[in-house]
Amino acid sequence: MELYVDTHAHLDYDLFDEDREIVIQRAIQNGVAAIITIGVDLESSRKAVDIAEKYAMVFAAVGIHPTECADVPDSEFDKIEELAQHEKVVAIGEVGLDYYHMRAPKEVQKNAFVYQAHLAQKLGLPLIIHNRDSHDDMYELIVDKNISEVGGVMHSFSGTIEFLEKILLTDLYISFTGNVTFKNSKLGELVERVPLERLLLETDSPFLTPVPLRGKRNEPAFIIYTAQHIAGIKQIPVEELGKITTENAKRLFKKLDI
């Protein structure tokens, strides 16, 4: 019955303050074997670790998100490094570039990303990479800084077929969220091109709620709708997609003990 790993959720957000425990129970009842809850700054990384300590099937990623990396003192990166050594921290993330919101200058974002990529390499952890409207600079950093060697996933993948083909030449994994189910989504043709052994599933809860629940708060139990949609594109049973993507998650996130 345990089928899916939600490799990206934000369980620390206050939208879950009322019913976090119920949300986690509902995920378990719906075949979610593990959830990785993701930090976006020092405070949410701490909360992610707290939640992971409390629930056996929840794991954490810690890091400073590109929209949160302006004016972050070095001491906060040191604290991320300390947190990352916790037994339930399975990745550094989410980190990367975001030229859509542009809350920090490009150079600041690049420096924070590269610093945390080195940290991941030093600690033997994979990266959870956020990339929004920054494909050229992201690809350049992936190549120049050997990010593929560090290992990681391009989360909530977006971009052109050309960009995807370049990423597929690296060793990075690709994950899609509920937005693949949206009526006007063009992500289907990207999903088609990703080999099954490079694919991960995620919800990005509380965001990007899949059809037919679009508009509601997203939660890990809803991963089934995204899984069904992707299994349809791949023309395989959803159980098989679950099995393969869970194996992929365990291969990438070595500390994911399930």
Ligand SMILES: [Zn+2]
């Ligand atoms: Zn996220």
